[in-house]
Amino acid sequence: MHLQVSNVSKSFGEGRDRKLVLEDISFELVSGQFMALVGSSGSGKSTVMRLIAGLERPSAGTIHLDGEQVRRPGSDRGMVFQKYSLYPWLTAAQNVAFGLSLQGRGKAEIRERTAYFLDVVGLADAARLLPRELSGGMQQRVAIARALATEPKVLLLDEPFGALDLQIRESMQEFLHDLWKTTGLTALLITHDIEEALLLAGTVHIMAPRPGRIVHTVSVQLDRSDLRHLRVSQPFLELREELAGRLRSLDGSLL
Amino acid sequence: MVRSPALRRFLHHPWVLGVLGILMVFVVWFLTTSSGMVDKLFLPGPGAVWQAGTDQFQQGILVKDAIASIQRVFLGFVISAGLALPIGIAMGTNLTICYLLEPLMGLIRYMPAPAFIPLLIIYFGLEELPKVMLIFIGTFFFNTLMIMDAVKFVPSELVETALTLGGRGLPILTRVVAPFIAPQVLDTYRINMASAWNLVIVAELVAANEGLGKRISLAQRFLRTDEIFVGLIVIGLIGLIIDLGFRFLMRRACSWAN
Ligand SMILES: Nc1ncnc2c1ncn2[C@@H]1O[C@H](COP(=O)(O)OP(=O)(O)OP(=O)(O)O)[C@@H](O)[C@H]1O
Ligand SMILES: [Mg+2]
Numbered sequence: 181m182h183l184q185v186s187n188v189s190k191s192f193g194e195g196r197d198r199k200l201v202l203e204d205i206s207f208e209l210v211s212g213q214f215m216a217l218v219g220s221s222g223s224g225k226s227t228v229m230r231l232i233a234g235l236e237r238p239s240a241g242t243i244h245l246d247g248e249q250v251r252r253p254g255s256d257r258g259m260v261f262q263k264y265s266l267y268p269w270l271t272a273a274q275n276v277a278f279g280l281s282l283q284g285r286g287k288a289e290i291r292e293r294t295a296y297f298l299d300v301v302g303l304a305d306a307a308r309l310l311p312r313e314l315s316g317g318m319q320q321r322v323a324i325a326r327a328l329a330t331e332p333k334v335l336l337l338d339e340p341f342g343a344l345d346l347q348i349r350e351s352m353q354e355f356l357h358d359l360w361k362t363t364g365l366t367a368l369l370i371t372h373d374i375e376e377a378l379l380l381a382g383t384v385h386i387m388a389p390r391p392g393r394i395v396h397t398v399s400v401q402l403d404r405s406d407l408r409h410l411r412v413s414q415p416f417l418e419l420r421e422e423l424a425g426r427l428r429s430l431d432g433s434l435l
Numbered sequence: 436m437v438r439s440p441a442l443r444r445f446l447h448h449p450w451v452l453g454v455l456g457i458l459m460v461f462v463v464w465f466l467t468t469s470s471g472m473v474d475k476l477f478l479p480g481p482g483a484v485w486q487a488g489t490d491q492f493q494q495g496i497l498v499k500d501a502i503a504s505i506q507r508v509f510l511g512f513v514i515s516a517g518l519a520l521p522i523g524i525a526m527g528t529n530l531t532i533c534y535l536l537e538p539l540m541g542l543i544r545y546m547p548a549p550a551f552i553p554l555l556i557i558y559f560g561l562e563e564l565p566k567v568m569l570i571f572i573g574t575f576f577f578n579t580l581m582i583m584d585a586v587k588f589v590p591s592e593l594v595e596t597a598l599t600l601g602g603r604g605l606p607i608l609t610r611v612v613a614p615f616i617a618p619q620v621l622d623t624y625r626i627n628m629a630s631a632w633n634l635v636i637v638a639e640l641v642a643a644n645e646g647l648g649k650r651i652s653l654a655q656r657f658l659r660t661d662e663i664f665v666g667l668i669v670i671g672l673i674g675l676i677i678d679l680g681f682r683f684l685m686r687r688a689c690s691w692a693n
């Protein structure tokens with residue numbers, strides 16, 4: 181798997197209302213990599229993700245997935261939104277099965293895969309529950325299972341834990357890390373939480389707003405065998421402070 | 436006042452309170468008429484109305500009238516609801532269609548449907564067609580615009596998720612949009628069914644050979660206030676049953692929405 185984002189710019193609106201939202205974004209993502217985009221609100225993170233998902237088209241530049249230009253949404257790029265994305269009339273299992281059945285897979289295959297991916301996210305017992313009967317964290321795990329069930333080449337996560345409270349957030353971060361380790365998935369995570377980015381991603385891009393652009397890239401080499409320990413370890417805290425300082429100065433220079 | 440908690444809970448049950456409210460009116464009605472203060476010709480007592488009702492029932496008039504009215508409503512409303520669904524969805528999903536039709540429908544919607552009756556009689560005579568048309572005109576635009584609104588409120592995340600799962604075109608409509616709007620569509624139908632039911636009576640008051648509205652206007656001619664009351668009560672009851680039917684359907688089919 182090779183995702184290549186090359187010199188992508190995006191503007192919305194026409195004429196005088198035209199607004200440049202992304203300017204000259206370039207990066208690459210390869211199999212098994214976990215990458216994060218961090219930036220303050222309005223720096224265009226979601227727009228980057230929507231461009232990769234094919235939900236928007238770039239104004240300039242190209243996006244290629246395994247050599248093929250991205251022109252429309254497709255199941256090779258799974259997406260998880262911040263909220264409101266489970267189908268409220270379907271049970272957890274039916275939500276996970278949704279993509280498979282849209283693709284017209286056989287009944288037996290759907291059943292088997294649904295059970296497998298519900299199990300992967302630790303929700304085998306919740307198969308028959310409706311989304312409103314699930315906690316926020318469980319809902320996001322179902323959304324992740326649903327995106328994984330169609331076996332995308334890359335998983336796009338747009339602030340998947342942004343709406344959760346702190347404790348659940350931390351356990352979901354550990355969950356996502358374990359999932360990445362066990363399944364070897366390729367992920368692009370959007371967040372405005374530096375700690376979350378450093379904890380999970382091997383590469384972190386820092387984005388600045390107006391227009392959105394990547395201003396700094398860190399490759400994170402930390403021992404991730406115990407996330408809870410890592411969170412409070414000295415090198416982690418120092419790195420976090422350094423990046424937080426950078427983000428602050430970005431915001432400060434705009435005031 | 437009420438000591439026993441069980442009794443209190445019983446008295447606060449919505450059904451009990453509802454029946455109590457209706458009973459109150461009956462008691463007042465009964466007391467005023469039995470006191471002899473008002474002329475029976477103006478306000479017949481509950482007993483007289485019941486008598487008139489059972490008479491009509493035994494003669495078969497009541498059932499025949501009810502069936503005639505229900506048929507008209509049913510026909511007109513099924514056509515209205517059936518056309519409003521695809522057109523409303525099209526308007527809600529396609530901006531061009533929306534811009535094209537919304538002002539037109541918004542305008543017609545504010546023309547009172549009963550005002551179309553003279554025109555419909557001139558065009559289609561006194562048979563069934565003008566009455567069915569009236570119900571169609573009176574409900575179609577409301578149905579369509581309300582369904583359009585429901586479609587516009589489908590969260591974009593739900594549609595976009597389906598797109599990223601490999602969905603496209605018609606399956607998105609049938610498997611994402613349709614189930615999401617189903618509760619609102621049922622509720623739209625329930626609300627507009629009430630005006631359909633009102634309109635059929637209005638149409639029958641003006642011109643019809645049979646029907647509950649027709650029976651009321653006949654009763655007026657012969658000063659049979661008891662029969663007018665029978666008509667009013669039966670119309671109300673049938674409307675209530677239809678309403679409860681929609682609510683029941685909604686609870687069964689869209690339990691996720693409650
Ligand atoms: N469809 C659109 N039309 C016009 N402007 C848009 C559109 N989508 C995004 N924008 C603008 O682009 C800018 C970046 O938006 P985007 O949602 O990508 O930022 P973000 O970094 O994800 O922010 P947040 O952290 O709040 O989610 C914002 O100023 C937003 O108003
Ligand atoms: Mg965003």
